[in-house]
Amino acid sequence: MAHPGDKFPIVTERLNHWFGMGEARKQAIFDVSLEIDAGKLTILVGPSGSGKTTLLTLIGCLRDVQNGSAQLLGQELNNASEAELTASRQKLGFIFQAHNLHESLTALQNVRMGLEVHARQSPSKKADTYNVAAAHLLNLVGLGDRQKYLPSNLSGGQKQRVAVARALVGNPLVVFADEPTAALDKESGRNVVALLRRLGQERGTTTVMVTHDNRILEMADRIVTLEEGRIVDDKRFDT
Template identity: 70%
Template structure:
């Protein structure tokens, strides 16, 4: 079963005369293990669609099935259970300033409730090392650059091996090499573990890594390269 199935999705913001429609009859199916990029101008509905698929907004009209669960009308317990199976990467790193890089990433494991505590620290150190932070593992966020903070946030999202990763401009604070490394890692997770990634970006440097590029304008999908490039592990 495809991990994300969207059908006839509409969404509005505001009430009364200020009510404005942000998405119009959006339908989209995302294959397991794929790296799908959402593009489009500001205000096109990319982030709105991402947050609806990621169980961060209430589905108002239409259907969103995430990992086999219908999100429209889902109760709070169901939504929380779904979010524990996901990884989120946002442009704002949202790190806890009083915790070191290591401790911030450990929180990602504790929130998901996964892993043997005796092995968690090894997994965290390994991931931070892969992201080029071997000499910053025990630094507080105040002593990290913006790009280093973003890489810590990315490690926190990936450390629990989520089924689906939702990323909103994850490379915006990173230089070319670091951004490419992060997206390449997401791509490799799709091949090795079946991790599905949906990413909003304006970063044209990483488009070659995408299995699929979906473009939105004014709340509608206007272009979709399809899923022909998806390389699933046998």
């Protein structure tokens, strides 16, 4: 059965955004119209200040849409209610450059939080199920032997991989990633991107990633280039 947004889970039409007020008001996004393909890895590139992260936060329900249209999984985000935005966020996974782990929780417990915030199962059933799912994701990112480690006992790259596992453990329909490989060495970074690609191929997970990491660009299904808030190039690749 088809669902809204199956082919293009993200669609923007003439999307604009401003920061500041009065004379300090400055436009950051100009007339961006974009259709993001389902199950693909789309990478946003461009110089600092080009609007990449602003666009990511707009289509990811992290910033209010001011002008134009942004549709996420069939839900219009412009003037959406808080309940509608919350429902949309529960279908998403987020990976940021800062890992934002809870220092008092183990790696396994941090990953479990990706499930617990949505409370998808009854308390009597969730504990064992959540542990199994969290352990599985930690294995996928190469940290199966670090499940009981606190963040203070993990390297920067290991912390980021825990954050990746936390974002993916709930099987999100869309993953938004902002510089997810910045703290990783080349091999670890490519492994993370390969995992995101595999999720797209096997589960239909759509990934939109902002990066300055030229080492992973060849793994993209599509590269969209922004300059000064405008799309100036859009390349799709046969993969």
